[in-house]
Amino acid sequence: MSTSLIPFLEMNGSANEAIDLYVKVLDAKVTYMLRFRDMPENPEAPLPLEKKDWVNYAVLKIGDSELQITIMSLEAPTRRERKSPSLFKPTKKKKLSNISRH
Template sequence: MMNGNGKEVIQFYEKALNAEIISNKILGERCENSDYPIPAEAKDSVGFALLKLGDSNLMLSDSHPGQPHQVGNQVTICIRTENNEKTKQVFEALQDNGQVIMPLQKTPISPFYGIVTDKFGVMFQIYTDIQNKIE
């Protein structure tokens, strides 16, 4: 999670890590049908980017409006599941003695998506993959 400098980060990683940009959606494009209006000043922020680094994927976005940026939370573990039941199971297991940051809900990128910090302070994004691929 970046603090409004996601575009700069993408350009830096593309050059420094020889990363291939697979996807780069701005927040205004990615969430335009959301039930939560995006403030005008945030619409040009990175909503979701996927970079390919060898055999690994790096996903990043700018912090969404209303979610404070906190140093130390820039890196999160993403868990992608194949169905909503598995997403719910993993989310509920991780929230035990942890903190729900964003409850499981439908989003423009997934039918079931949530963010939770586990009891050890590790932040996770858990989501159901729509088509077993990321656009």
Template sequence: MHIQPYVYFDGRCDEAIELYREVLGANVLMLMRFRDAPAGADCGGAVPPPDKVMHACLQIGDSQVLCSDGFATGHPEFKGVSLTLNAADDAQARRLFDALAVAGKVQMPLSESFFASSFGMLTDRLGVEWIIVVAKAAPGA
């Protein structure tokens, strides 16, 4: 069993997909727009514009992130959750952190901590919170 995050971008999913392709090297494994749903399909009540993303699956490194425009009201809210990127090394951590921070907001600058050679927290331009980390080896490991 594993956990996959499902992120609702509330109308900005295409923008998110493009950002994560550019910055994280995301590959789109599946993308279905609302116009692709069969006639009469229940899309949860209100139906967003047909060009909006009903469901997509992004491969980012070894993980998959599912995403959608949801009801496409244009006001995504991401509260109480962060996506964590475990970078291969400090250089990759810096590159990812700086790229995701463009037009976003840094909560904790990327720096060394007692548990990581690199650790930082930010919110990207879409409002998604990210933690970037390069963990130090556990004592005795």
């Protein structure tokens, strides 16, 4: 028996850029994409014109794997919050001093 995982990324307004990067760098194929302009609009909360092209949900095929992308919030990220899409997010190294070794 084999197990497969499907990563699900939540973007904050940068899904378009991330998808473009994955298509270019990883030869990803977009198998499904739903933009906000493709959805019925709520008349009580109209969507600003600049956000209609934002990706609400997308599925990419990368080799034999699948990657799903969605938006975390319709609120525009601040300049500090918005970063270029990256394949790898640097993490801080944590000291594992409380792990017992046998």
